[in-house]
Amino acid sequence: MAPVKEETTEQRILEAARAVFIRKGMAGTRMQEVADEAGINKALLHYYFRDKQRLFEGVFKGGVEKQFGCIWDSLKGREHLFEAIEAFVAAYLDRMTENPQLPLFIANEVNRDPEGLRAFIDRGMESRQVFLRLVSEARERGEIIDIDPRELLVNIMALCAHPFIARPMITHIHGITDEAFRRMIIKRRKSVPEFIIRSIRA
Amino acid sequence: MAPVKEETTEQRILEAARAVFIRKGMAGTRMQEVADEAGINKALLHYYFRDKQRLFEGVFKGGVEKQFGCIWDSLKGREHLFEAIEAFVAAYLDRMTENPQLPLFIANEVNRDPEGLRAFIDRGMESRQVFLRLVSEARERGEIIDIDPRELLVNIMALCAHPFIARPMITHIHGITDEAFRRMIIKRRKSVPEFIIRSIRA
DNA sequence: CCCAATATTAACCATTTGGTTAAACCTGAT
DNA sequence: ATCAGGTTTAACCAAATGGTTAATATTGGG
Structure with a gap:
C-alpha cells in the first residue's frame, strides 16, 4: 500500500528524463513521454524544468x-x-x-x-x-x-x-x-x- | 546560366536526405529541411518517397x-x-x-x-x-x-x-x-x- | 484553524510537422 | 495543336508537440 514516497518529485522527473533522453536522444524525446515515465502531469514537468533544454541540462549535469x-x-x-x-x-x-x-x-x-x-x-x-x-x-x-x-x-x-x-x-x-x-x-x-x-x- | 541539370531529381533528393539524416539523425530530421536542401517542394519529396520511413530506407540502401x-x-x-x-x-x-x-x-x-x-x-x-x-x-x-x-x-x-x-x-x-x-x-x-x-x- | 506558499492538474494554445489534394506545368508522341 | 504521362507546386489538413494558464489540492507555520 502506502506509496513509499522516499523520492522527491524532482528526483523522479530526473530519473525518468534521464531514461528517456538516453534511449531516444534529445530530438527523439517527447516531454509527454518523460511525464508519463515519471508518473506526473506534463505541466508539472515545466513547473520543475522550464523547458526541454533546461530539463536536458538538468539530466546532464545531475547524473550523466x-x-x-x-x-x-x-x-x-x-x-x-x-x-x-x-x-x-x-x-x-x-x-x-x-x-x-x-x-x-x-x-x-x-x-x-x-x-x-x-x-x-x-x-x-x-x-x-x-x-x-x-x-x-x-x-x-x-x-x-x-x-x-x-x-x-x-x-x-x-x-x-x-x-x-x-x-x-x-x-x-x-x-x-x-x-x-x-x-x-x-x-x-x-x-x-x-x-x-x-x-x-x- | 543554363542550370546544369545533369542530376535527376531523385538523386538530388537522396543526396539532400542523406546529408540531413546523417547530421540530424532520423528523429531530428525535418522533411522540410530535406526539401529545402534539395531545392524542391515538400510535396515532391512525398511524390518520390511516400513517407519519412521510406525516404530513410532509400538513403540507407542507396548509399550508406x-x-x-x-x-x-x-x-x-x-x-x-x-x-x-x-x-x-x-x-x-x-x-x-x-x-x-x-x-x-x-x-x-x-x-x-x-x-x-x-x-x-x-x-x-x-x-x-x-x-x-x-x-x-x-x-x-x-x-x-x-x-x-x-x-x-x-x-x-x-x-x-x-x-x-x-x-x-x-x-x-x-x-x-x-x-x-x-x-x-x-x-x-x-x-x-x-x-x-x-x-x-x- | 487559517493562510500563504508550494505542488499538481485539466484544459487550452500556438506552432511545427508529416502528409494530402487538386490544380498547373512540362514534354514527348500522334 | 493536342492529348496523355509524368513532374512540380501552392495551399491545405490533422495530429503531434512544446509550452501556458488558471484553477485546485496539499502542506507547513502562525
Whole structure:
C-alpha cells in the first residue's frame, strides 16, 4: 500500500528524463513521454524544468556528467602507467555496465552541441594530465615504445567505449545473447588492458 | 546560366536526405529541411518517397549501406591475417574520411531499430568468415597468440570507428584543429595496424 | 484553524510537422 | 495543336508537440 514516497518529485522527473533522453536522444524525446515515465502531469514537468533544454541540462549535469566524469578520477594518484590503464579500463567498463546506453548518448549529444558540452569534456582535464605524465615517465624508464600519448588515449577509450556503442551490431554479428555480451564485457576488463599493454611494452 | 541539370531529381533528393539524416539523425530530421536542401517542394519529396520511413530506407540502401558494406570487401581474397588487417583498417579510414559522420549515424540507427537494419549488418558476413579463417590459420602457424577472434574483430573496429564517433571530444580534449584531426587519421592508417599486430603477434 | 506558499492538474494554445489534394506545368508522341 | 504521362507546386489538413494558464489540492507555520 502506502506509496513509499522516499523520492522527491524532482528526483523522479530526473530519473525518468534521464531514461528517456538516453534511449531516444534529445530530438527523439517527447516531454509527454518523460511525464508519463515519471508518473506526473506534463505541466508539472515545466513547473520543475522550464523547458526541454533546461530539463536536458538538468539530466546532464545531475547524473550523466558526474557518472561519466568519475571514470577520469580512477587515474588520480596512480604511480605507474600500466596500473593506471588497468584502473581506467575497469572503471570505464564497470560504469558503462550499469549504463550501457551512455556512451552512444554522450557521443551523440557532444556531436549535436559541442559548445554546450564543453564543461563536460573539461571535467577530466586534470586526470588527463596525470595520464600524459605517466606515459612520459614510462617512456623515460624505457618501459614502453615511443608512442604518441594522445593517440594511446584515443585507443584506450576506443576499446572501452566501442562495444557499448556498437552493441546491437556486435551481438548480431557474433550471434550472441545479451547475457553473452555481458560476459564479454567482464572478460574485457582483463583482456583490454592486456591488449593495450602488449602493444606498447618496449 | 543554363542550370546544369545533369542530376535527376531523385538523386538530388537522396543526396539532400542523406546529408540531413546523417547530421540530424532520423528523429531530428525535418522533411522540410530535406526539401529545402534539395531545392524542391515538400510535396515532391512525398511524390518520390511516400513517407519519412521510406525516404530513410532509400538513403540507407542507396548509399550508406553500400559505402559501409564495401569496407568488408577489403578482406576478400586476403591470404594473410596481418595483410588483411592492414587492408581493412586502410579501407575503413579512407571510407570514413570521405564521410566522417557515418559511423555515429550508423551506430545510432542500428540502436534505434536493430531489426530493420539486420540486412545491413548481414552484408559483411561472408568477409567476416574470411577474417575468422585467417585468424585461425595464423594461430595454427603460431604467428599470433591465443586470442578470441571475435574480440579481436571488435577491437579492430573500435580502433577504426571511435575517432570519428568521438571526434568533437577528441579535437577538444587534445586542443587540435580539424586539419590536425585529419592528419591524425592519416597517421592511424599505419599506427592502428601496428598497434593491433604488436598486441597479437606471438 | 487559517493562510500563504508550494505542488499538481485539466484544459487550452500556438506552432511545427508529416502528409494530402487538386490544380498547373512540362514534354514527348500522334 | 493536342492529348496523355509524368513532374512540380501552392495551399491545405490533422495530429503531434512544446509550452501556458488558471484553477485546485496539499502542506507547513502562525
